[in-house]
Amino acid sequence: MKATLALLATVALAAGCASFKGIEPRGALADPADLKAGASLAGTPVSAAWPELDWWKRFGDSQLDRLVEEALAGSPGMRLARARADQALAAAQIARAPLGPQVGAGVDVTRQRFSGNYIFPPPIGGSSFTTTQLALSFGYELDFWGKNRAAYDAALGRARAADAEGFAARLVLSSAVAGVYVQLARSHDQLDLARRELADREAVQRLTSERVRAGLDSKLELKQVETSIPAARVRIAQAEEQIALARNQLAALLGKGPDRGLAIERPSLHVARVDLPSRVPADLLGRRPDVVASRWRAEAAARDIASAKAQFYPDVNLSALIGAQSVTLSKLLEPGSAIPSFGAAIRLPIMDGGRLRGTLAARDADYDLAVEQYNQTLSDALREVLDQLTSLRSVEVQRGEVDSALAAAEEAYSLAVARYQAGIGSLLQVLAAEMQVLEQRTLRAELQARELALSINLIRALGGGFDLQVAMQ
Template sequence: MACAAIALALAGCAAGPDYVRPTLDIPAAYKEPGPWKSASPGSIDPHGAWWKAYRDPTLDRLIEQADAANQNIQQAQAQYRQAQATAAAARAGFWPTLGAGAGAQRAQTNTNGPKLGNTYSVGLSAAWEPDLWGAIRRSVQAGEAASQASAADLAAARLSIQAAVAQDYMQLRITDLQIDLYTRTIAAYQRALQLTQSQYASGVALRSDVALAQNQLSTTQAQALDLRAQRSQLEHALAILAGKAPANFSLAPAPSNPAQTLSLPLRLPETPTGVPSQLLERRPDIAAAERRAAAANANIGVARAAYFPALTLSASGGYSSDSFVQWFDVPGRVWALGAALAQTLFDGGLRQARSDAAVAAYDAAVAQYKQTVLTGFQEVEDNLAVLRILHDETAAQEQAVQSAQLAERLALAQYRAGTSIYLNVVAAQALALSAERSLAQLHGRQLIASVALIKAVGGGWNAAQIEPPRPAPGSTGGAPNPEHPSKAS
């Protein structure tokens, strides 16, 4: 009883430092505020599916398939379950172990002459090691923090796959847009070839004009085939992201554009970025890194608890007799109570080495956390800058497309009138095609940067979604120790 009272009195003690989130120098606002105007007003719902802001049912379906069948997500889910089981195993250390046993033995004794007899026994035993120095509590804290980190890893893996699906899908749709552009351009080049052939047959044009027109047509046809190869690769990538074999997956091309204009197949949503301090709670990779720092801090306490003696309380009781009928008689009853205190006196520096390793692991986890935060700031700034610049670049490129199309029409009209050579037509056609393809690629870069920005700000995720830690039995929830773990008690 005295040992139990001592154990309860020491229940509030825990070796090692209490955890304090590492501090960072966080700016008040982003360097790149934008702004960039969205093609279709809207915003990302922080509590919903962010990809729905693009208003594309096919994209919605692909991301739902990836969420259900992507193998990277399945792996992250299994690792999360494993982390939960590890945390549950650590919590089991709070409770005593209870065992039961039964046995039968036949033996010969030589007391008062040789005697051969049987002994039958049955009993229960219990053992409990009170968590005097908080080793189990620190283990539980480490396990639960690791479980929370794994939950954040799962959210990060899901967000990464969703963003990859969205970006590959958008790139595929931009490729469809370019294929449609090349289809219309090839048809125009075929008409131009027929024109030069007709004028050559009439003696108005040179044979070189026909050769130039044929070269222009063949080169453009080859470029169109290359676009189809790119589309096939993007379709295969989407199949893998959706958890399917490429042979079992296909995505119909976007409908052709009868207006013959480079219209954007998806709409850019408005993405609220908030302030830098919010990023710590909105990005799952930052939350995972912070939880790993908490787990590493708890492991310091586990290592330092080894410096203190371990107390084990035990009890057993049962029946032992040479006959089943005598089990319940007083002579057949057996019981025992015990306590054992053990302390390592010399270990060649093993405990100190483990403590130093735990502190070093904590320092590494803190550095990783801070680096993850800085990387998050960089990604937001990068994509804000890209979207702002691409908005201005797209406006300039649209003007370039209009000028190139006008130059193409004028050059072709002058050639028909006989006031210009066909080389001018070829140059104007090449310029128009290049300008229109550049505009399509800019649209694609805008969409991909938009998804990257959504991913950079967490995609609507919040750290409150991970499971809160469970209070440990006997925990007092004391004030945090702000000292560095290498100096804290």
């Protein structure tokens, strides 16, 4: 008993030689409640619902539904994200191993001849023997200070973060497909406008030719009209180029070759209103996969600190062996062949040249880095939501103004053509009115495409249907 107490006293005294005093992290996790946004969100329509997982279906285009599902199933980026998640889960399984006992079994058979001129006299000397050993070993580390538990918790946190990052990759890919699809729709609208512009200018050309033949206009007016026709054809070619590029980009997002893009038809998207959930920013923490992943990585880094601190304390290990050993196989299982053993080992750091303190300082720095990355991600997430809402409000105002301007421009163009046909208006008036109509139609098409793109961006900023509570199940 006295020997045991002396040993424990020695251990306690020696443990004081290695200390983590004065090494602490500086980072502090931001509280979403401190990110005030009430005034900025005032007047914004809200709903109780967050975006759904298959949010792209709200735009009412079955082709888009198929493209997103095809991309999620076949994209190399998604397979890469799944591989990273599997890798992190495997690392967590490895980190869990020290929490349980280690049991092993072995059989050793050795054939050996002893020298006749060595320490063993005959009949052993000069003879050969077969030694057989059968053993069952047991080892267990008593995790008094929580080192192994903390290491496992850290690895498990990183595995959860990898899962969330996999969903973030899913959201990035689906929103990218939807975004390029909107560009494709916009390019088709631009092609329609360019073709309509060409048709209008060719009609004016025919009218002007008739007026020249009737002596009402000169060839100068005719040349002015003919000069504007190639510009319309250029815009047709530009729109067709953008359609081809969008198809190529979509094919790449699907993980397919360019020929896949040739089968993509014209989109038939419908603008879908995206309301703001009522509990932003409070619930944004559990709805953005990138924010969740950053939070889990910060918490994993905190557990790494706990594991590093536990390294300063003694390791206590138990070991046992149950086995048998014999030079003759027939006697291997006899009681006299038994070789049982049991032991306990205590190992503790005393002087290590600062290795443990350096390791702990590195873990503290890792934590500070993870915390600031989380804080930045949370701040950026809220900013992205506000940015999309601000732009959507502006687009709504602009759309009303453009609709009014387009109606006025179309009426002015009809009047200019009628006056020109009656011989009381000039060609310049017709061309100027036509340019106003074209400009307003282009603005309306761009605003519609921008509203769709902003709606997609807002859904992405709101997490695209990710739910931490569901992910934890």
